Amino acid sequence: MAGDRITKALLFISSLTILLLSAGIILSLAGGAVPAFKEYGIGFITSTKWNPTAGSEEYGAMSFIAGTVITSILALIICIPMAFSTSLFIAEYYRGTRTAGILRSLVDLLAGIPSIVYGFWGFYALRPLLVSTGLTDQGFGIFTASLVLAIMIVPYATSLSAEIISMVPSELKEAAYSLGATRREVIFHVVIPSARSGIIASFILALGRALGETMAVTMLIGNANIMPRGLFAPGNTMASVIANQFGEADGLKMSALIAIGLLLFLITALVNALGKMIIKRFA
Amino acid sequence: MNDTPDSEHVLTIKELSIAYEPGRYAVNDVSAAIRRNSITAIMGPSGCGKSTLLRAMNRMHELYPNIETKGDILLDGQSIFSMSVIELRRKVGMVFQRPNPFPNMTIYENVVAGFSLNDIRMKKSQRDDIVEEALRNVALWDEVKESLYRKGTFLSGGQQQRLCVARAIAFNPEVLLLDEPTSALDPVATSKIEDLLGELKKKYTLVLVTHNMSQAARISDDSMFMYLGELVESGRTEILFTNPKDSRTEAYLTGKFG
């Protein structure tokens, strides 16, 4: 039928467009990054220098890679206990109840808050709180950024792991109950072990989110283009250095920023692929 | 609450009614008694309440939060509703429709899952003995003794179901409840399970839900016929099958419904 063929052709063209677009993005990123890599070689990745002064220009990505990895992992560590217990609560303990429904909607609500709002909240509410503890002067830095990042990825990790936990077959739980297991024993000996790889994958995907998060981090991390010297010291992430500097960049600096973008893209793609692979094996 | 123990009957069901939603009874005013060391088949068309009645016998029906239960069930004269569910479920084990070994456990671990789930610690030699005895009792030992430390999910469906029986009898319960245990199995595996049940009744009392009439006729001593939540008729299998008193039983047995 002609209609069928037209539909098929249209679908094919749209898929092809997406394919070409992604290939184009990768190619233009790679192309833009060439000058930086030509200048510094692999040293671009390992160097912590970032000096835009004309004449003694020198660019390296390591400070930002470190900033990204440290804030994301710290955020993940803070996120895990919150997201894990909330997802157990929603998908197992209070499964099917109104309470779980309300909590689930709240989690979805948190997931829908724009990044800039989290950043702004972190700036005027969380930061003063941290300053009042005396641990930090200004409240900007790695820890503040990680904390807000953690709050931002909690809803994502929670809804993913709740989904996984609710997929544990009720037959297995019933088998355990019929052997005289208590609720707690069923959860710890059956539900969690069965869902383990899926839960781990949810957290890897949440990490993928944290790696690329830009706005809220830029507002809180202190934007110092150096290796972070401590938990409360300022630093910068790959995403936020790009956001901060692209407007005034050209030449080698622009290429360095593009190269950082490419690296961030590769890291994020790798982490997401790993998470998706584990999820697929689980389901 | 405690009646005088009745040595012939392990379980006595007294005016039992169960509703998943208020007023809608899945089991309606059922009274019956289960003889010791026998196989009692519960038959009836789909949805008539067989599983609900069976699950009530070790209070698995209470896993549904809004369930309403009236009446009583006595195990050796004691109301099961006055016992702890943990104690009850160790005395009244259960095998399900689809084989459900724990996928993250080995064959060995599956057999002793009841102990490990309850955090009961034992010597390794004691555990080994329990595993071997339970697997021998379900005629699985010779098939799996070389692969005890492989995952239980590698076994065939029939072997998995026998593993599930082994898991249920590892506690040495008094009663074993089986909810259509062969409905997911092929004829060869089914007949192995049926032979096994014939052996197991020497040690345990078996209650078997089945929608397979010829299975009930082949292996059960007593039969119960349910219809729309009611126990229509019960008694010795050969009598119920050859000379049913109720016209609904007769209609079912002659294939008029279900």
Ligand SMILES: Nc1ncnc2c1ncn2[C@@H]1O[C@H](COP(=O)(O)OP(=O)(O)O)[C@@H](O)[C@H]1O
């Ligand atoms: N979890 C449940 N929630 C609500 N109704 C249920 C539930 N389980 C079973 N029922 C209802 O109870 C009745 C008896 O079900 P069941 O005991 O499973 O029957 P059978 O095992 O004979 O097929 C059916 O009408 C069924 O729809």
Ligand SMILES: [Mg+2]
């Ligand atoms: Mg049923």
